[in-house]
Amino acid sequence: MKVAGERGCGEKARRHSAIFTMIFMVGGCRNPISSEVHVALSPEPFVVSTKIEAKPDSNSAALEPNAMMGRGLFEQRSSNSCLFCHGGNGKGGLVNTGVDLSRPTTWKVYLALGGKAAYQSDRKTFVARMKIATTALIRDGAILHNAQFKEPWFNWNAPSMTPYKNQMLGLGGSASQHWMSLFEDVGMTPTIAAEAAWIHLGMLDSQGILAPRGK
Numbered sequence: 001m002k003v004a005g006e007r008g009c010g011e012k013a014r015r016h017s018a019i020f021t022m023i024f025m026v027g028g029c030r031n032p033i034s035s036e037v038h039v040a041l042s043p044e045p046f047v048v049s050t051k052i053e054a055k056p057d058s059n060s061a062a063l064e065p066n067a068m069m070g071r072g073l074f075e076q077r078s079s080n081s082c083l084f085c086h087g088g089n090g091k092g093g094l095v096n097t098g099v100d101l102s103r104p105t106t107w108k109v110y111l112a113l114g115g116k117a118a119y120q121s122d123r124k125t126f127v128a129r130m131k132i133a134t135t136a137l138i139r140d141g142a143i144l145h146n147a148q149f150k151e152p153w154f155n156w157n158a159p160s161m162t163p164y165k166n167q168m169l170g171l172g173g174s175a176s177q178h179w180m181s182l183f184e185d186v187g188m189t190p191t192i193a194a195e196a197a198w199i200h201l202g203m204l205d206s207q208g209i210l211a212p213r214g215k
């Protein structure tokens with residue numbers, strides 16, 4: 001694979017008529033003029049090719065969460081990144097999280113939504129709610145989420161359910177904050193970042209519970 005890291009920082013991104021190709025890459029530099037965006041602190045060189053339709057008369061383009069964006073965020077290599085606490089495969093990180101991100105049936109959200117019976121009776125609704133609750137947790141972190149997530153379908157009193165441990169910082173970790181700040185000027189928001197993380201969680205899922213792979 002030709003990696004983006006082999007290119008110079010000043011190289012202009014290739015442009016198709018109305019399409020920007022955004023490249024998320026290693027290098028710790030970025031060129032604000034071109035549409036290349038370089039991610040510092042990525043674990044290894046990789047290219048995210050996201051086709052973003054350029055809006056006429058505007059420099060801003062709609063930023064769509066995608067799998068490689070989610071991976072770039074998740075795998076930041078400094079303290080309090082998702083990777084730091086959870087490990088690359090969603091287990092075995094540096095914090096004893098007590099959760100295996102590759103097994104969504106073991107997550108608290110699975111309990112709070114009614115567990116296996118609820119999942120089996122309406123898988124689509126269950127997973128849609130799982131996404132809403134989990135992206136909110138990732139975006140807000142445990143402390144806020146415990147206090148403010150009040151959807152009627154999320155049962156904080158479900159059997160074996162307990163509030164989320166405060167260590168679950170989600171995007172509140174400094175590494176994630178830094179990563180988001182790199183993309184602020186192309187429209188990155190905590191919600192987009194949390195949805196990208198959700199897509200990455202779908203890639204880690206060994207049980208086939210979350211969204212189909214790559215979506």
Ligand code: HEC
Nearest residue numbers: 080081082085097107108109164165167168169170173197
């Ligand atoms: C400082 C450490 C830390 C960071 C940073 C962190 N987490 Fe967590 N995370 C935890 C802990 C601890 C738990 C277990 C919480 C519990 O079970 O009460 C957890 C739980 C989770 C869960 C399971 C939710 C559930 O319903 O059980 C998901 C999904 C998750 N984290 C995703 C992420 C993502 C994505 C990121 C990065 C954006 C992230 N975490 C960053 C510590 C962290």
